[in-house]
Structures are given as structure tokens and as C-alpha cells.
Amino acid sequence: MDDLDQLAGRFEEHRSRLRGVAYQMLGSLSEADDAVQETWLRASRADADEVRNLAGWLTTIVARICLNMLRSRTSRREFYLPDPVVSPAEGLGPEDEALLADSVGLAMLVVLDTLVPAERLAFVLHDLFAVPFDDIATIVGRTPTAARQLASRARRRVQEATPVPDADLSRQREVVDAFFAASRKGDFDALMAVLDPDVELRSDGGLTRPAVSALLRGRAEIAGQARLAHPLAPFARPALVNGLPGAVVAPRGEVVSILSFVVRDDRIVAIHVFGDSARLQRPDLSPWLR
Secondary structure (H helix, E strand, C coil), X not given: CCHHHHHHHHHHHHHHHHHXXXXXXXXXXXXXXXXXXXXXXXHHHXXXXXXXXXXXXXXXXXHHHHHHHHHHCCCCCCCCCCCCCEECCCCCCHHHHHHHCCCCHHHHHHHHCCCCHHHHXXXXXXXXXXXXXXXXXXXXXXXXXXHXXXXXXXXXXXXXXXXXXXXXXXXXXXXXXXXXXXXXXXCXXXXXXXXXXXXXXXXXXXXXXXXXXXXXXXXXXXXXHHHHCHHXXXXXXXXXXXXXXXXXXXXXXXXXXXXXXXXXXXXXXXXXXXXXXXXXXXXXXXXXXX
16 A cells, blocks of 8 residues: 555544534535545645644644635625534434534534634634644644634634523423424414524525525514414424434425524524525435435
8 A cells, every 4th residue: 555545544534523623614514525625635745754643734734725715705695504414313423423523503603604714713623623722823824822812702702692502402302392383283372482582593595595584583573483384394304403403394305494493491592594495405414305
């Protein structure tokens, strides 16, 4: 086996982690895959014989690629949601665990999209993947102290703006199931009972379904919308969405939306509705079409 074959084998051992770093940085599964592929191309052209810490070296490469991708982005649409990671309701598999790191649902990724690229990189690498600030500093071209400050600002923003769910996942599921049961019946009072007074719903229909995109606040308005959507409720199949209770809505063998919920103190405080049809044509959603 030649050196490139050996490097390829070692690279595959780190692929899941690299993809997780890229996904948390970019919020896009396809862009994360592109970043990992570019990481391999750069690594394969470099002299890796003297690299002692392959994981750290590869993480640095993928982080730089992601940072460049973030900096080159045009502005996001107002109601943009990151790509959801959908897993069976029974639990996450090893691949999804590596992809999600320690993130808390889509809500945190939405907040990360509001950060400047260097802040996002510092927070993701340090807080989610335990990369030292000395290494982060070389990537962003700052001192270690400045890199620490970037992560601190990002962490403060994430903590202020990201709702923290209850710890009991099974209890969260019960609350979400009660929401769908009330929606199927068109029961406005039951919907109001499971929604927090300050609940927020963010919906992303993408460029193909702009009418779906919305930002709603308050349980009366959201309960009213859920009651109107009751014909779709029977087609909601339980799933984990970025590690939190959610559902895949697939009438007539076609995924039309993915919902994720944040439950705190036995009330739903946030709902994310992913309805971008251009990004719902994914083979990993096929188990929910049966």
C-alpha cells in the first residue's frame, strides 16, 4: 500500500468528525460534504508524512475551507433554516451523533447564522469540538486572546437567543404528540394548552415555496395555524430532528415538510418548519415515505 492509500484510510477514520465540524460551521449538508471533499483534495496534495496530529491538521484544513465559504456567502434569506438532520424517533445513530456534536437542535444553528464567520468558527471549534484557542488563532489570523474573545461573544449570543429544552426526551415527545393529536382534531384549546404563551414558529419554504416562509409569535396565532393545517397532521411521522422531537410530514409518498420542536417546562417554546421543497429531495428521508 502506497503513502496516498495509507492517508486515504486514515482520512476515512476522521471523515465523520470533519463532516460534523463542517455542518456546524455551514448549516448545510451538501456544503459540508463539499468542504470535506475539498479537505481530502488538499490533504492528498500536501506532505502529510511529518504530521503528528492528523485529526488536528485535518480539522484546521476543513475549518479554513468553511471560513472561506462563510465569508463568500451572500446574505441569507430572512426566514432561512439550516438543513435538518433527521433520525429515527428511537434514537440517533453513530453517524448522526458525530454530525450533531453537542448542538441543541435547529434553534442553535439559526443563531449561529447571525454571527460573523470568525465568531462562528471560534465557537464551533472550541465549544463543540474542543479545539484549543492557539489553533483557532492561526485559522482566523488573530491572537489566542482575540480568538477566546470571539468565542466568548458567540457563546453569549447563543446562550441568550437559544431556548434550552427539557432534559427528558421522552417527556418532550409526549408534549409533541399531544400537539399533533390536538392538531388532528382541530382542537384550539388543546393546542393552546401545549404551547408556551411566547412560543415562536419559524418556517422556511425556500425560493420555490415563498408563501410558506413566515415568522409567527404567540400561541393564539400559532394554534390557529396548526388548527388550519389539521388535514396534514395524520401524515406526520415521528422523528428526531437535530436530536430533538420532530416529525416528517409525507402525504402521498412525498415529504412536504419537516418539523422540529423545543419543549421547555412541558410547553412548546419554539417550532421550526422546514418546507423548502428544493432541499427535501433527500435519499435519507426515504424511511419516512413508507
